[in-house]
């Protein structure tokens with residue numbers, strides 16, 4: 001049997017760091033949502049006890065370093081599954097972008113194999129498994145819109161943000177999440193976003209309020225290290241996006257746009273100097 005799962009990209013509408021923990025992780029408070037840019041994952045049963053990964057993308061690992069491989073191995077080990085699986089990743093989400101492409105592939109693999117092997121694992125249990133693979137995986141298991149706390153695994157689902165266009169632009173650099181967290185001085189953050197204001201704007205479907213309250217403390221680090229990300233943010237603002245923010249640890253910058261008529265100008269303006277530009281909808 002063969003099944004398919006979609007693995008959408010996430011964006012962080014706000015990302016606050018409360019403090020650095022004794023285990024080295026950072027205690028976060030983030031508002032996360034999914035956008036309509038997704039990898040497509042095909043999973044096919046194999047009688048042999050093996051995990052095989054393939055992808056059309058030449059730039060991701062296809063061995064045990066792949067997060068989809070790790071997800072398959074985890075579920076096989078934990079539930080004593082003797083069959084194998086062939087997993088093909090049709091990558092559409094740019095890699096190491098701050099869009100959780102790998103985490104979403106891992107989450108989709110957990111959901112897919114749960115179906116393929118009729119394991120009937122509840123979603124909450126899949127999220128607990130996902131946390132072993134990465135901090136963003138539990139959110140990606142259920143998707144939607146949520147506040148994430150802890151190191152990202154404590155989730156509180158909330159209503160969808162007001163519908164709008166999301167323009168994503170990734171400059172041609174790779175950013176390491178651990179390097180960015182490593183360079184953050186959690187005791188000396190200049191500007192904390194207000195999670196409450198972001199949540200209130202979402203609950204009351206106030207688009208302008210949402211745009212005015214977007215904030216990400218990791219921008220302080222990434223924008224200083226990579227001036228091209230700061231330039232990209234400024235370009236997106238100049239081209240007329242209503243709210244602009246870096247997603248996660250970067251380097252992708254997203255712009256929220258309410259009027260469809262404004263989208264082509266921003267998209268084409270960015271394409272002039274950035275290859276990876278996408279105009280997508282928020283997933284509601």
Ligand SMILES: C[C@@](CO)(OP(=O)(O)O)[C@H](O)COP(=O)(O)OP(=O)(O)OC[C@H]1O[C@@H](n2ccc(N)nc2=O)[C@H](O)[C@@H]1O
Nearest residue numbers: 024025026098099100134135136151177178181248249250
């Ligand atoms: C920054 C965020 C925001 O959504 O996303 P990305 O930029 O990666 O998409 C996440 O917090 C990233 O989640 P994820 O990419 O799953 O991180 P992990 O694999 O768990 O951790 C990678 C490294 O980041 C650091 N890390 C991660 C999460 C956290 N709350 N505190 C940390 O300090 C740790 O150094 C860890 O070794």
Ligand SMILES: Nc1ncnc2c1ncn2[C@@H]1O[C@H](COP(=O)(O)OP(=O)(O)O)[C@@H](O)[C@H]1O
Nearest residue numbers: 065066067095096097098099100101102103105
């Ligand atoms: N299925 C996968 N898709 C993308 N990247 C993957 C995957 N599996 C492992 N990786 C590795 O994970 C790292 C982070 O990739 P990704 O999840 O796309 O970025 P981010 O955490 O910034 O959102 C990259 O170095 C990449 O090589």
